[in-house]
Amino acid sequence: MKLIIYIETTKEFDLFLNEFDNQFECEVVLGCIELSRYTKTSFEDLLILINIANKKKIPVVLDWDILNLESRFKKSIAVLEKIPLHDFKAIRLQDPGAIEYIKRTYPWLKVQLILENGNHNLVGLKSWRNYLGEQCDKLILSNELSKDHLRQYASSLDVPIEIQVLGRILLFYTPRLLLSPLDKKNSEAAFLEAYGSSEESPHNGFPLIENQHGTFMFNVKDLYLLDHLNELSEANITNVRLDLRFDSLFENHVKDLIRFFKKDISEKELKIKNDHIRPMIKGFYNVNKTDILFTKLKNKRIQRNDEYYLGEVVDVERNNQIALLVKRDGEIKENIKKLKLVTPEGKIKEIELKWIRNSQHEEVNSFTKNEIILIPFFRGVTVKTQVYLSSTT
Amino acid sequence: MNHWTPELLSPAGSLEKLKIAVLYGANAVYLGGQKFGLRQASDNFTLEELVEGVAFAHDRGAKVYVVINSFLHDKDLEELPEFLKFLEALMVDALIVSDLGVIATIKNHCDLVIHLSTQASCLNIEAAMLWKSMGVQRIVLGREVTIAEAGKIKKASGLEIEMFVHGSMCMSYSGNCVISNYTQGRDSNRGGCAHSCRFEYSIDFKNTEKESLKSYFMSSKDLEGIRLLPEFIDAGIDSLKVEGRNKSHHYAGTISKVYSDALNFYKSHGHFLSSDMLMWEDELRKISHRDYTTGSLVEYADENSIYNQREHDDNEYTIAGIVLESRKNQYLLVDVKSAFLLNDNLEIMPFNGKISTLSLKFLKTISGIDIIKSKPGSVVKIPYAEGVERFNLIRKCIKNDVAGFV
Numbered sequence: 151m152k153l154i155i156y157i158e159t160t161k162e163f164d165l166f167l168n169e170f171d172n173q174f175e176c177e178v179v180l181g182c183i184e185l186s187r188y189t190k191t192s193f194e195d196l197l198i199l200i201n202i203a204n205k206k207k208i209p210v211v212l213d214w215d216i217l218n219l220e221s222r223f224k225k226s227i228a229v230l231e232k233i234p235l236h237d238f239k240a241i242r243l244q245d246p247g248a249i250e251y252i253k254r255t256y257p258w259l260k261v262q263l264i265l266e267n268g269n270h271n272l273v274g275l276k277s278w279r280n281y282l283g284e285q286c287d288k289l290i291l292s293n294e295l296s297k298d299h300l301r302q303y304a305s306s307l308d309v310p311i312e313i314q315v316l317g318r319i320l321l322f323y324t325p326r327l328l329l330s331p332l333d334k335k336n337s338e339a340a341f342l343e344a345y346g347s348s349e350e351s352p353h354n355g356f357p358l359i360e361n362q363h364g365t366f367m368f369n370v371k372d373l374y375l376l377d378h379l380n381e382l383s384e385a386n387i388t389n390v391r392l393d394l395r396f397d398s399l400f401e402n403h404v405k406d407l408i409r410f411f412k413k414d415i416s417e418k419e420l421k422i423k424n425d426h427i428r429p430m431i432k433g434f435y436n437v438n439k440t441d442i443l444f445t446k447l448k449n450k451r452i453q454r455n456d457e458y459y460l461g462e463v464v465d466v467e468r469n470n471q472i473a474l475l476v477k478r479d480g481e482i483k484e485n486i487k488k489l490k491l492v493t494p495e496g497k498i499k500e501i502e503l504k505w506i507r508n509s510q511h512e513e514v515n516s517f518t519k520n521e522i523i524l525i526p527f528f529r530g531v532t533v534k535t536q537v538y539l540s541s542t543t
Numbered sequence: 544m545n546h547w548t549p550e551l552l553s554p555a556g557s558l559e560k561l562k563i564a565v566l567y568g569a570n571a572v573y574l575g576g577q578k579f580g581l582r583q584a585s586d587n588f589t590l591e592e593l594v595e596g597v598a599f600a601h602d603r604g605a606k607v608y609v610v611i612n613s614f615l616h617d618k619d620l621e622e623l624p625e626f627l628k629f630l631e632a633l634m635v636d637a638l639i640v641s642d643l644g645v646i647a648t649i650k651n652h653c654d655l656v657i658h659l660s661t662q663a664s665c666l667n668i669e670a671a672m673l674w675k676s677m678g679v680q681r682i683v684l685g686r687e688v689t690i691a692e693a694g695k696i697k698k699a700s701g702l703e704i705e706m707f708v709h710g711s712m713c714m715s716y717s718g719n720c721v722i723s724n725y726t727q728g729r730d731s732n733r734g735g736c737a738h739s740c741r742f743e744y745s746i747d748f749k750n751t752e753k754e755s756l757k758s759y760f761m762s763s764k765d766l767e768g769i770r771l772l773p774e775f776i777d778a779g780i781d782s783l784k785v786e787g788r789n790k791s792h793h794y795a796g797t798i799s800k801v802y803s804d805a806l807n808f809y810k811s812h813g814h815f816l817s818s819d820m821l822m823w824e825d826e827l828r829k830i831s832h833r834d835y836t837t838g839s840l841v842e843y844a845d846e847n848s849i850y851n852q853r854e855h856d857d858n859e860y861t862i863a864g865i866v867l868e869s870r871k872n873q874y875l876l877v878d879v880k881s882a883f884l885l886n887d888n889l890e891i892m893p894f895n896g897k898i899s900t901l902s903l904k905f906l907k908t909i910s911g912i913d914i915i916k917s918k919p920g921s922v923v924k925i926p927y928a929e930g931v932e933r934f935n936l937i938r939k940c941i942k943n944d945v946a947g948f949v
């Protein structure tokens with residue numbers, strides 16, 4: 151099992167190195183405020199962190215996970231050009247523009263593709279992987295994928311898969327600055343943090359961040375899958391990521407977590423689950439029913455669906471007549487005298503016509519598409535009833 | 544002289560709205576089938592309706608783009624090829640997609656043109672180049688991109704560029720919001736968005752003693768780009784898209800009419816210095832909308848783009864009915880969409896020309912009985928008016944209505 155962990159400061163690196171001594175595979179993700187969504191690491195500090203990693207021979211990966219508007223893209227590239235990219239094992243990218251740029255400009259640099267947004271099918275995952283060819287180091291998949299899907303993908307792909315197993319769950323990312331307008335005093339602050347609760351939602355205390363890249367909202371519960379590492383390993387998901395960047399998680403728990411990865415302590419002995427300020431969940435790891443629960447609002451019975459379709463009831467005058475908007479040209483022959491009506495409630499009525507009139511109440515022998523015709527009243531027929539020529543005729 | 548103008552692309556949430564949009568001037572419409580699209584709440588099209596809708600649009604020179612922009616799962620992809628074959632036989636003009644798996648499936652099964660949905664949040668030249676290499680012919684840029692940036696993307700990539708000109712806006716980068724997934728168990732990227740960004744939130748800033756602030760801080764104003772049509776044209780933007788497949792017939796007709804009238808004016812004059820500009824803007828205020836903003840069309844959207852209000856309906860106009868039939872010198876048959884009275888302030892929206900008032904000398908049921916009030920879901924007869932055609936919209940001014948009296 152390979153541990154993926156973000157390190158943002160020299161203090162964090164020290165804490166990490168105090169416990170980590172290469173007993174298991176590990177990859178450290180480094181970023182800087184210009185390229186990463188919510189790190190606080192400055193460009194200068196990034197260079198220091200790279201140095202430490204080099205000295206200690208810790209493999210590091212550069213994080214360029216922001217989405218880049220055209221003007222930001224140029225700034226990102228300017229920063230990137232100043233970073234000693236050869237010191238990195240790979241670069242993590244989500245923006246297709248960043249992917250294209252790195253593929254063209256630095257074909258020797260391995261890419262870890264962040265596919266956490268959508269990408270819920272194997273055809274797409276394989277296409278991304280093939281697009282990068284040899285340059286593809288791994289695919290970082292969405293935490294909305296259930297274990298069954300993860301297992302299937304891991305067995306069908308020829309590059310490693312990484313998933314997050316601990317930390318905040320990102321719900322929302324906008325480039326607009328939404329918090330500073332509420333806090334005029336601190337509106338110049340580079341990093342605002344807040345919590346949002348709504349009476350219209352049963353959930354309270356969504357963590358919020360605003361920085362130069364926009365505003366981010368996280369779930370009220372954090373992800374915790376550390377009790378599933380064996381299962382993941384058996385499913386060939388060998389890269390697991392801890393996100394300890396918030397809520398003093400790194401400071402308070404990195405030691406324990408490394409000991410856990412070293413197998414010095416068991417998962418049950420980890421204090422994080424009990425100490426953490428927010429509840430922890432498994433998210434969609436066991437099952438994802440988000441599209442099953444959503445029932446379509448459309449009443450299927452009022453949708454036309456076959457070749458005998460004649461039209462739709464648009465008006466009903468009780469005990470008198472029904473007005474029909476016809477959808478095909480027709481003549482009054484035997485076969486049109488029998489109709490099948492399907493009401494919005496799904497009731498089916500077979501009726502025989504005694505007469506057909508136009509809107510001027512003249513009896514007619516034919517009608518044209520999109521004309522209103524009148525037929526005798528039948529009990530139980532309402533507006534939006536679908537009318538078909540009886541299929542037996 | 545005929546000056547070049549971009550395509551006007553209107554939403555078609557149902558077959559009826561498709562017809563209305565095309566007749567009121569849209570050059571193209573976008574619509575969803577029963578599956579694979581993001582607007583599960585709109586009526587969407589059955590296969591039969593697709594056949595009729597495509598024929599209707601094509602007969603009038605309008606294009607039809609079919610939206611397949613959900614983030615599809617493996618099982619969906621298995622079902623997709625059959626639908627693609629159907630759409631190819633129908634000769635739809637393009638598919639709007641956001642997922643690379645869908646693009647790959649399309650390329651394997653048909654030769655239909657691929658447009659990249661805004662859902663893929665394409666924001667820069669390099670991203671456009673990537674999608675171009677994947678076989679995409681047109682990019683619907685993220686709403687965060689300015690017109691000037693869009694012009695550069697077009698020039699550098701050589702791709703067709705489509706931008707939103709009007710309608711509601713997602714506050715998040717499209718495709719980057721899963722609030723509904725975690726809070727409501729509904730996948731927002733598969734049509735289940737619960738619009739949590741429109742809720743009121745109390746905000747507590749970290750490390751301050753300040754009391755909670757209540758705010759609709761995540762709710763975006765609506766986009767309105769009519770004043771920026773010259774900029775779109777100068778930047779060579781190929782298509783101007785209006786959001787709103789879930790919106791009303793009144794909306795579908797009005798935005799199609801207003802924007803096409805404006806673009807047609809430019810076509811013949813080469814400028815927008817029309818005395819009608821104020822009228823066009825006024826018309827856009829008569830359809831259901833939140834406060835308008837130009838979003839990021841000129842500069843990146845700032846705090847003025849936040850709506851910060853509870854959602855409310857203070858429309859001045861509502862649809863009264865749609866003309867079903869016109870019997871010369873006798874009557875118009877009207878499909879009543881919302882109740883109206885004999886003496887209500889009604890207006891008729893012609894496909895071409897100015898909107899005019901409609902005073903009713905009579906109001907009758909379809910069998911000819913005089914009534915003073917129509918009821919929704921019925922067909923009524925009103926006096927014949929010269930020039931009024933099938934699918935013309937009749938709207939009602941409701942600003943002076945008192946609740947309970949209508």
Ligand code: SF4
Binds near residue numbers: 738
């Ligand atoms: S909740 Fe709002 S921001 Fe999120 S997908 Fe829905 S409309 Fe967009």
